[in-house]
Amino acid sequence: NAGVTQTPKFQVLKTGQSMTLQCAQDMNHNSMYWYRQDPGMGLRLIYYSASEGTTDKGEVPNGYNVSRLNKREFSLRLESAAPSQTSVYFCASSEGQSNQPQHFGDGTRLSIL
Amino acid sequence: QKEVEQNSGPLSVPEGAIASLNCTYSDRGSQSFFWYRQYSGKSPELIMFIYSNGDKEDGRFTAQLNKASQYVSLLIRDSQPSDSATYLCAVTVDSNYQLIWGAGTKLIIKP
Numbered sequence: 001n002a003g004v005t006q007t008p009k010f011q012v013l014k015t016g017q018s019m020t021l022q023c024a025q026d027m028n029h030n031s032m033y034w035y036r037q038d039p040g041m042g043l044r045l046i047y048y049s050a051s052e053g054t055t056d057k058g059e060v061p062n063g064y065n066v067s068r069l070n071k072r073e074f075s076l077r078l079e080s081a082a083p084s085q086t087s088v089y090f091c092a093s094s095e096g097q098s099n100q101p102q103h104f105g106d107g108t109r110l111s112i113l
Numbered sequence: 114q115k116e117v118e119q120n121s122g123p124l125s126v127p128e129g130a131i132a133s134l135n136c137t138y139s140d141r142g143s144q145s146f147f148w149y150r151q152y153s154g155k156s157p158e159l160i161m162f163i164y165s166n167g168d169k170e171d172g173r174f175t176a177q178l179n180k181a182s183q184y185v186s187l188l189i190r191d192s193q194p195s196d197s198a199t200y201l202c203a204v205t206v207d208s209n210y211q212l213i214w215g216a217g218t219k220l221i222i223k224p
Binding site: 043106 | 121144145147155156157158159162164201203205206211212213214215216217
């Protein structure tokens with residue numbers, strides 16, 4: 001009964017390093033999302049994938065790339081990490097369009113030094 | 114810029130009382146409204162959602178929509194200390210796949 005699984009849970013990077021955050025869901029959902037959450041701010045959408053094979057930019061896509069590897073997996077890549085990308089990153093999935101509730105993973109706490 | 118606004122709180126409510134949380138939205142075309150609960154250091158957890166066609170009650174929770182004034186409310190009856198958390202409101206926009214999120218209201222239930 002895993003739901004949405006994110007790895008890693010914590011990560012510390014140096015400025016300029018790259019890394020990939022992994023996300024997998026076992027609910028057979030079509031749509032997947034990557035958000036960042038900063039103190040005092042709402043969740044901000046980075047990228048989303050409406051269905052397997054498609055990805056689209058959200059509100060704050062700069063500095064990130066994504067890959068929808070298959071229906072289950074959606075990864076987020078930071079090519080050259082910057083301190084401004086220090087945040088908590090959440091992956092979510094939903095059955096389809098925005099009128100369906102999104103279900104969240106446990107998050108990745110990322111610090112960029 | 115389409116927005117969702119919530120009072121950041123903290124909102125302090127005695128145990129057993131009714132907690133009332135509000136969320137205003139700017140997009141008159143919004144059709145779906147979601148309430149999530151987030152404990153400190155944890156991920157958002159869906160509490161309930163409603164569509165523009167009506168209110169909903171689920172146990173101690175009631176979500177109400179006022180379309181004319183563009184706000185949605187979450188009422189928590191018989192508040193318990195375990196209800197202490199940040200409550201996030203999310204609203205659909207014209208895109209089929211995106212939600213706009215409020216920053217959340219911190220609720221504290223005092224025993």
